[in-house]
Amino acid sequence: MNYGAILATLLVLTVIGFYLGRGRARAAAGAPTRLHSLPGYYGAHVAIWMALPAFALFLFWISFQSAIVEGMVWNGLPDRVAVLGEAKPKNALPAAQKQLLINNIRNYASGDIVSGEITDLVKQGAAAYRRLEVLSSWIMAAAMALLAAIGLLVTYRSISPAMRARNRVERVLLLLLMVASTIAILTTVGIVLSLLFEALAFFTKVSPVDFLFGLEWSPQTAIRADQVGASGAFGAIPVFTGTLLITVIAMIVAVPVGLFAAIYLSEYASRRVRATVKPVLEVLAGIPTVVYGFFAALTVAPLIRDAGAAIGLTVASESALAAGLIMGIMIIPFVSSLSDDIIIAVPQALRDGSYGLGATRSETVRQVVLPAALPGIVGAVLLGVSRAIGETMIVVMAAGLSARLTVNPFDAVTTVTVQIVTNLTGDPEFDSPKTLSAFALGLVLLLVTLCLNVIALRVVQKYREKYD
Amino acid sequence: MDENIAEAIVAAPEADASDAVDAETFRVKMTTRNVNVHYAEKHALRDVTLDIGEREVTALIGPSGCGKSTYLRCLNRMNDTIDICRVTGRLELDGQDIYDDSVDVVQLRASIGMVFQKPNPFPKSIFDNVAYGPRIHGLVSDRADLDQLVEQSLRKAGLFDEVKDRLGDPGTSLSGGQQQRLCIARAIAVGPEVILMDEPCSSLDPIATARIEELIDELRQNYTIVIVTHSMQQAARVSQKTAFFHLGDLIEQGETPQIFTNPRDEKTQGYITGRFG
Numbered sequence: 001m002n003y004g005a006i007l008a009t010l011l012v013l014t015v016i017g018f019y020l021g022r023g024r025a026r027a028a029a030g031a032p033t034r035l036h037s038l039p040g041y042y043g044a045h046v047a048i049w050m051a052l053p054a055f056a057l058f059l060f061w062i063s064f065q066s067a068i069v070e071g072m073v074w075n076g077l078p079d080r081v082a083v084l085g086e087a088k089p090k091n092a093l094p095a096a097q098k099q100l101l102i103n104n105i106r107n108y109a110s111g112d113i114v115s116g117e118i119t120d121l122v123k124q125g126a127a128a129y130r131r132l133e134v135l136s137s138w139i140m141a142a143a144m145a146l147l148a149a150i151g152l153l154v155t156y157r158s159i160s161p162a163m164r165a166r167n168r169v170e171r172v173l174l175l176l177l178m179v180a181s182t183i184a185i186l187t188t189v190g191i192v193l194s195l196l197f198e199a200l201a202f203f204t205k206v207s208p209v210d211f212l213f214g215l216e217w218s219p220q221t222a223i224r225a226d227q228v229g230a231s232g233a234f235g236a237i238p239v240f241t242g243t244l245l246i247t248v249i250a251m252i253v254a255v256p257v258g259l260f261a262a263i264y265l266s267e268y269a270s271r272r273v274r275a276t277v278k279p280v281l282e283v284l285a286g287i288p289t290v291v292y293g294f295f296a297a298l299t300v301a302p303l304i305r306d307a308g309a310a311i312g313l314t315v316a317s318e319s320a321l322a323a324g325l326i327m328g329i330m331i332i333p334f335v336s337s338l339s340d341d342i343i344i345a346v347p348q349a350l351r352d353g354s355y356g357l358g359a360t361r362s363e364t365v366r367q368v369v370l371p372a373a374l375p376g377i378v379g380a381v382l383l384g385v386s387r388a389i390g391e392t393m394i395v396v397m398a399a400g401l402s403a404r405l406t407v408n409p410f411d412a413v414t415t416v417t418v419q420i421v422t423n424l425t426g427d428p429e430f431d432s433p434k435t436l437s438a439f440a441l442g443l444v445l446l447l448v449t450l451c452l453n454v455i456a457l458r459v460v461q462k463y464r465e466k467y468d
Numbered sequence: 469m470d471e472n473i474a475e476a477i478v479a480a481p482e483a484d485a486s487d488a489v490d491a492e493t494f495r496v497k498m499t500t501r502n503v504n505v506h507y508a509e510k511h512a513l514r515d516v517t518l519d520i521g522e523r524e525v526t527a528l529i530g531p532s533g534c535g536k537s538t539y540l541r542c543l544n545r546m547n548d549t550i551d552i553c554r555v556t557g558r559l560e561l562d563g564q565d566i567y568d569d570s571v572d573v574v575q576l577r578a579s580i581g582m583v584f585q586k587p588n589p590f591p592k593s594i595f596d597n598v599a600y601g602p603r604i605h606g607l608v609s610d611r612a613d614l615d616q617l618v619e620q621s622l623r624k625a626g627l628f629d630e631v632k633d634r635l636g637d638p639g640t641s642l643s644g645g646q647q648q649r650l651c652i653a654r655a656i657a658v659g660p661e662v663i664l665m666d667e668p669c670s671s672l673d674p675i676a677t678a679r680i681e682e683l684i685d686e687l688r689q690n691y692t693i694v695i696v697t698h699s700m701q702q703a704a705r706v707s708q709k710t711a712f713f714h715l716g717d718l719i720e721q722g723e724t725p726q727i728f729t730n731p732r733d734e735k736t737q738g739y740i741t742g743r744f745g
Contacts, residue, residue, distance in 0.1 A: 270551065271551065347588070349584055349586055349588035350588055350590060350591075351549075352546065352549070352582075352584060352588070353582075353584060353588040353589075353590065353651065353654075354590070354600075355546065355549055355577065356544065356546060356577055356581065356582035356584070356655070357577065357578070357581065357582075357600060357601040357604070357654065357655065357658055358574045358575065358576070358577035358578030358601065358604070358605060358658060359574070359600075359601075359604050360574055360604075363604050367590075367600065367604070368590050368591075368600075371590075371591050371592065372590070372591045
């Protein structure tokens, strides 16, 4: 039975329940006592208790159904199964082959492509699979109908003028809102945990001390025993230095330009200029970073190299400077737009007070408006730093791969994000330290940006308290 | 006649005495002739002609939206900061046209200080709030002079004794009434001749209000004061001259006791007895 049809039926039943409840409440209102709540609330109360338990059962069922059905199909297969042309005892099958067989059965049942030959075994399993699936969905539909009926019966019978339907509906709404906010938090926890377990797997192969304090990064390891290759070095310091260098360059570009743009727009520009320039500046934020990336790699980097050569400097063609400059330009709208909002929020009374004392515009901006807006601006800059640290595409294209421990902006460096991308893309082995190192890098990166965001939020919060 | 106002006038007998003195030594500090103000299409102020006497308090009263604050902001060209505002007519300070191209508006505002409706201390220490004006105008050459000027200004604003041990605290940490006196000290520190006050007590409690009113009366010895107020008792208590505005027109002006006891215009009569406003 189709899941869509089941849910649609539930919805229709719920709507009917709503009208039934409302009708009964209206009828009850004829009694000498007045209804506690509007009739609609009684209807909603019935509808909620019909829909929610049944829907919860639905979610629960479909998240466990496939595992249970697969287990039953597996048990239903003969004891000796033919895999890759030879018959083997079912229970002695290696885990990977067992998984392959089950996948084939499932894919065949749903009409997808099956790897290898379609054997009788697969056909037999698929038939069982389909049968069980249909059975399962019928049982589920019946259980849902039962729950909805119980909900209807209990809530419908409870309708009386004294019942506080309004308050009960309120409580359920509160619960729904709480569930919604929990989902966001749980997702974050899930991300952290998935990073954490992979990172722990990495740290069983490489010691955390070597990783955090090692000065050499060269993640290439021998894949096969007969291969000539280094054992790999996983000292993350050069990689983090690269991120730091590029971030610093980016912020040197983005903070003054963004801040000055914000000051001009909020304090000097006429309303017309502001209405045009601000959206144009914000278009910068809409340019995909991959476009910035090839602009940096193909236009800016050669330009810097040639300019450096002209004055006798040796500049790598993938220099930290090019990547940092372009990243800074990308971050300008973040800094300027946030700072602009913050500067605008400084009360006009402060400016009036300063003008009233005979201060000029720039004196007012420098000595009154900016100090008042400073905490907010710091918050804006820290959010910009988070962007710079986490930015990937520009540095993948423009910064290079050589993990060199340097602070020379003309050298090629690599960043944390670039290493994560290169170690995880392609055809990686998921048990080699090279691949796993990506998770350790990701974990540290996450912690760093998390700390920055917390600091930024605290600073912004402090600022909010001041002008309430 | 409103009884409270009658009491206020009776309770301030020195007002009559000083009026007699002022009548002899009366000197015009600011003159305004045919002042018109437009906000875009809106005609906010029509043909206002008013003289502001030196070293006395002129109160501007009238219902909300009558143009009294707009008029006040013309006197130190604060309306310049509003794009859509246009001011015409002649406004003079000591005979000098303040809207003349040769006038430096920054200098003008240094000699015509302003105190606002809501206390607006800068996000700085108490000391730096007062030192702000002298610093930007280069009024003092060394730290000792600055210390002295700040202390003097705080004393004149009647705030020094309350804050002398915590001049480094932020200005926003003071109470509302103290903040407003800090703003007055800040205006005094620049050495203005005229102080404009735009409803300076409207966000204060009665005790803080009384304190500010006393202060205004003291400041009158040295400064020309123009005050916009919604409270007719306040106008009666602190001012020597009163001007009544209504819907952008200056309806009536004159000695404060005369306006409150014997108004010539029916509208003034109606407003001060509380029939409208």
